[in-house]
Amino acid sequence: MSDMPRDNVGGTPRDNASGTLRDNGSEAPRVIVTARDASRPQQAAKGALALLLTLAGLWTLHSYLPALLWAAILAIAVWPLYQRAIRRWPPGKHNVLLPSLFTIMLALVFILPLVLVAFQAGKEVHNLYQTIDHARTDGIPPPQWLGRLPYGSQQATHWWQDNLASPDSASALLKRAQPSRFVSTGRELGADIAHRAVLFVFTLLTLFFLFKKGDTVNQQLKRASARAFGPSGERIGRQMIASVHGTVDGLVLVGLGEGVILGIGYVIAGVPHPTLFGLFTAIAAMVPFGAPVVFGLAALVLLTQGAVVWAIIITVLGFVVTFVADHFVRPTLIGNATRLPFLWVLLGILGGVETWGLLGLFLGPAIMAALMLLWREWAARPLEPAQG
Numbered sequence: 001m002s003d004m005p006r007d008n009v010g011g012t013p014r015d016n017a018s019g020t021l022r023d024n025g026s027e028a029p030r031v032i033v034t035a036r037d038a039s040r041p042q043q044a045a046k047g048a049l050a051l052l053l054t055l056a057g058l059w060t061l062h063s064y065l066p067a068l069l070w071a072a073i074l075a076i077a078v079w080p081l082y083q084r085a086i087r088r089w090p091p092g093k094h095n096v097l098l099p100s101l102f103t104i105m106l107a108l109v110f111i112l113p114l115v116l117v118a119f120q121a122g123k124e125v126h127n128l129y130q131t132i133d134h135a136r137t138d139g140i141p142p143p144q145w146l147g148r149l150p151y152g153s154q155q156a157t158h159w160w161q162d163n164l165a166s167p168d169s170a171s172a173l174l175k176r177a178q179p180s181r182f183v184s185t186g187r188e189l190g191a192d193i194a195h196r197a198v199l200f201v202f203t204l205l206t207l208f209f210l211f212k213k214g215d216t217v218n219q220q221l222k223r224a225s226a227r228a229f230g231p232s233g234e235r236i237g238r239q240m241i242a243s244v245h246g247t248v249d250g251l252v253l254v255g256l257g258e259g260v261i262l263g264i265g266y267v268i269a270g271v272p273h274p275t276l277f278g279l280f281t282a283i284a285a286m287v288p289f290g291a292p293v294v295f296g297l298a299a300l301v302l303l304t305q306g307a308v309v310w311a312i313i314i315t316v317l318g319f320v321v322t323f324v325a326d327h328f329v330r331p332t333l334i335g336n337a338t339r340l341p342f343l344w345v346l347l348g349i350l351g352g353v354e355t356w357g358l359l360g361l362f363l364g365p366a367i368m369a370a371l372m373l374l375w376r377e378w379a380a381r382p383l384e385p386a387q388g
Helices: 040-060 065-088 097-138 144-148 153-163 167-175 179-212 214-229 231-269 274-285 291-304 308-338 342-380
Strands: none
Touching: 065 097, 065 179, 065 214, 065 231, 065 342, 097 179, 097 274, 179 214, 214 231, 231 274, 231 291, 231 308, 231 342, 274 291, 291 308, 308 342
């Protein structure tokens, strides 16, 4: 008994192996199991539990995963600029001002164009209702541009006179539209807009916390990737981040440049609503082969107005700008950042958009870059000697 350890308070004997009290059961046994003592079944159970909780968490958040991914992409895209701002104006104790400022600026980048489109759409809807009311009472005379069409002008003018020129024919045509279908479509559109507005709010909220805790999250991701995948985990992460930067430069910035150049052309050529056409051109130019749809529509509008020369000029200008951007500027920016041949960049963008929507613009090249890095590391690994 003299060699047995005693409790600090009452001198109660302890067990040497487990460190638990050995009296009449006044204290429950405590067994301390370290990570080295954990058996393989315990480790397998822990891994299964972690996988189950991860799947449950993803299922719980699956409706909000697009918001989280957009926040991560936006944070990665502007992180170098944010780091410069931090070095210029070191954050205070609470670190709220700079994250709030950057979040608000990114929000305005999306909100201002939407407000412009909504304002213009409201004006057009008002004009549309006035046109419908006028058609029901007086009919709609054929516009002058129908006679200037290069092909089919006579047939189009006859159809217009038969269906829209007189009040009776216009009313009969308008009655064919089903109001209930428009109402149901409007309700679905309103519900979709409300859902996207909620996702946008959660994107901004997540973006704010990523700016505020970005360094901490970065360190945690580095440690987690090193623990899970070893040194290659950090290399894959860096490659995916570099691909996001390259995609932002090669798609977003180049698309904005195309929109500005063609927008100036729309103003000079007299295209109606040149600001909206320039905005739609910039958005469409972010997707390969998307810009020709918009500037082709602008050229068609000019053609219906009788401005044949300006329609040809806009078409030629559009193809020249997109050719230079798609064949020289984008391959340089994206290819150098992702270390991918432009064919794989293009396939990643198109496949990503088809699979993930607009998120695929950034996820597709990032996934392709990670796969290419894994392939290069695996292909460069020396062959093991054959066992004799």
